[in-house]
Amino acid sequence: xxSEELLTVLTGLGHPLRLQIIGELATGRVHVSELARRVxxxxxxLYMHLERLEKAGLVEGRLELxxxxxxxxxxxxxxxxxTLTVSTVLAALHADQEKGHSRAGDRSD
Amino acid sequence: xxSEELLTVLTGLGHPLRLQIIGELATGRVHVSELARRVxxxxxxLYMHLERLEKAGLVEGRLELxxxxxxxxxxxxxxxxxTLTVSTVLAALHADQEKGHSRAGDRSD
DNA sequence: TTCATCTGTAAGCTCTGACTAACAGATGGA
DNA sequence: TCCATCTGTTAGTCAGAGCTTACAGATGAA
Numbered sequence: 001x002x003s004e005e006l007l008t009v010l011t012g013l014g015h016p017l018r019l020q021i022i023g024e025l026a027t028g029r030v031h032v033s034e035l036a037r038r039v040x041x042x043x044x045x046l047y048m049h050l051e052r053l054e055k056a057g058l059v060e061g062r063l064e065l066x067x068x069x070x071x072x073x074x075x076x077x078x079x080x081x082x083t084l085t086v087s088t089v090l091a092a093l094h095a096d097q098e099k100g101h102s103r104a105g106d107r108s109d
Numbered sequence: 110x111x112s113e114e115l116l117t118v119l120t121g122l123g124h125p126l127r128l129q130i131i132g133e134l135a136t137g138r139v140h141v142s143e144l145a146r147r148v149x150x151x152x153x154x155l156y157m158h159l160e161r162l163e164k165a166g167l168v169e170g171r172l173e174l175x176x177x178x179x180x181x182x183x184x185x186x187x188x189x190x191x192t193l194t195v196s197t198v199l200a201a202l203h204a205d206q207e208k209g210h211s212r213a214g215d216r217s218d
Numbered sequence: 219t220t221c222a223t224c225t226g227t228a229a230g231c232t233c234t235g236a237c238t239a240a241c242a243g244a245t246g247g248a
Numbered sequence: 249t250c251c252a253t254c255t256g257t258t259a260g261t262c263a264g265a266g267c268t269t270a271c272a273g274a275t276g277a278a
Contacts (some may be wrong), residue, residue, distance in 0.1 A: 015236090080194065
């Protein structure tokens with residue numbers, strides 16, 4: 001795991017609303033509009049946060065057809081487990097060098 | 110651990126430069142000016158990042174006198190270990206309610 | 219005294235993450 | 249038809265994290 005991937009997870013979880021979203025999804029999958037109502041935010045805003053969670057691989061969206069024929073996008077939690085220690089960080093920084101990234105913040109692609 | 114504390118750690122680690130700082134400190138304590146040189150940033154900027162790391166409890170600063178009488182602020186890593194799972198998040202959200210932190214979307218059941 | 223090093227902070231700029239308002243398209247039902 | 253629901257996107261505002269420049273004070277050595 002590179003530091004870039006690690007950072008995607010860290011900053012992905014690093015927002016109160018996104019923690020709340022994780023909390024809501026813990027009990028089962030929910031479609032977007034319903035989720036927006038539950039956490040009390042607008043849909044466009046929710047989309048933005050979901051995008052970050054999805055990029056971090058913490059959440060997954062699936063478009064389905066409801067019984068009454070309406071398109072519904074269901075969001076579900078992807079089980080995750082990360083250990084945060086000094087070793088984790090060192091491993092990430094080391095993985096960067098293997099990939100040719102000389103420093104944590106470098107962007108060559 | 111409340112979600113606020115969890116977020117302090119997540120956003121505390123959630124920056125490339127701060128990961129790099131952790132990496133530098135892993136081999137041993139370093140004083141501020143030297144650390145700034147190693148990670149290649151200005152001292153004022155480093156102070157800002159150190160402040161965040163310190164608030165998250167990941168790092169500790171100690172002012173000491175060098176052999177030649179100069180004041181030196183040594184930064185050292187505080188060993189940490191956090192597990193990031195859905196349960197962690199749920200526990201944090203639960204801890205919030207115990208503390209009476211109410212939000213807009215809170216349920217009272 | 220002057221220089222080089224260390225400490226610490228304040229003022230300001232920039233850029234992006236966070237957020238709102240408004241749009242456009244599709245479906246089922248009254 | 250019109251209304252209610254769902255989907256998705258764009259344009260724009262705003263606040264704060266991130267960063268730079270500049271300051272001020274202390275020490276030891278030349």
